[in-house]
Amino acid sequence: MxxxxxxxxxxxxxxxxxxxxxxxxxxxxxxxxxxxxxxxxxxxxxxxxxxxxxxxxxxxxxxxxxxxxxxxxxxxxxxxxxxxxxxxxxxxxxxxxxxxxxxxxxxxxxxxxxxxxxxxxAAFVGPDSIFDGREAGKYMAEALADVEGEVTVLELIGALNDQNGIDRQKGWREEMSKLSNLKILEVPTDWDSARALAGTQNAFQANPDIDGVFAATDTHIPAVETVLRDLDKLKTVGEPGHVVVTGINGSNDGYQAVASGAADGIVVMDLDKTGRTAVALAADLIDGKEVDRVNVIPGHFYTHDDIEANADKIWGAK
The missing domain is CATH 3.40.50.2300 (Response regulator)
Incomplete structure (x- = not known):
């Protein structure tokens, strides 16, 4: 939630x-x-x-x-x-x-x-959610490329009446589709962590051998950790049996999960640039200037290897 x-x-x-x-x-x-x-x-x-x-x-x-x-x-x-x-x-x-x-x-x-x-x-400014989804999907697809047999991945979907949720899913699936042996389990969450927890529990009960989890918002990663811990499947990055976990946002929940190795990486949104650009666009419009209708700001993907060294760039870690 x-x-x-x-x-x-x-x-x-x-x-x-x-x-x-x-x-x-x-x-x-x-x-x-x-x-x-x-x-x-x-x-x-x-x-x-x-x-x-x-x-x-x-x-x-x-x-x-x-x-x-x-x-x-x-x-x-x-x-x-x-x-x-x-x-x-x-x-x-x-x-x-x-x-x-x-x-x-x-x-x-x-x-x-x-x-x-x-x-x-007249103008929109926000995250480049398709790009952000691709970054999370690219890492996961590469991490699971050598899995033999069917690759089973759980997708904790955001809200599909929210353009960010729609675009994150689109970008992530574009990259994941490069795996020919892919099976996606969908869990709609509407950005609610309680629904993410219940859906993750049900998914692992029905499919114990899930290879990866994508959280459309990294605030749902603690729910994933809870389920994996309860099933004795919570292995850190690099350990045998590790479930690949990626997400998008940049919250403290996501930062801590990646820093500990429970999750592999998160895409961090640039909140400061988004807010300042919104004001700049408003100023130009007030002055009668033409502006681009769509202004998107890509996030940055940090992994377990580099997230702590870049904590000052992650809004949720501050």
């Missing part, structure tokens, strides 16, 4: 320099789906970049409630923000509010989660 850090049903107002926005000051509206570790990391980068530019910022958090997010965006429009940065709970629900923003002349930047079917979003 994504670790929720805080909730805020009402708007939280945070202006650059701690003061209310002055006449002529650019003010950004930040519409957040909900707060958990990686989202807070991106939001902190947004706030730092906005403050550095002297911008005001009004933040609203929907606590995972799409209807509430719709209403909060309407409030941002009423408050006269110059641009809206949004990570959507659900595209269909908020599109009406985004259309209202467009009519008010307020540009919209989607961050972290794309809204590819929106008629309003």
């Amino acid at each position: 994504k670790r929720l850090l805080a909730t805020a049903a009402l708007a939280t107002i945070a202006f650059a320099g701690g003061a209310l926005a002055q006449d002529g000051q650019i003010t950004l509206g930040l519409s957040v789906d909900q707060l958990f570790e990686s989202r807070v990391g991106v939001n902190n980068a947004i706030k730092a970049e906005a403050a550095g530019r002297g911008y005001g910022l009004i933040e609203v958090v929907a606590d995972g409630d799409a209807q509430q997010q719709n209403a909060q965006i309407q409030t941002l429009i009423t408050q006269g923000v110059d641009a809206i940065l949004v990570c959507a709970v659900d595209q269909n629900t908020i599109e009406r509010a985004l259309i209202a923003a467009q009519r008010a002349g307020i540009p919209v930047v989607a961050y972290d989660r794309d809204l590819p079917d929106s008629r309003v979003v």
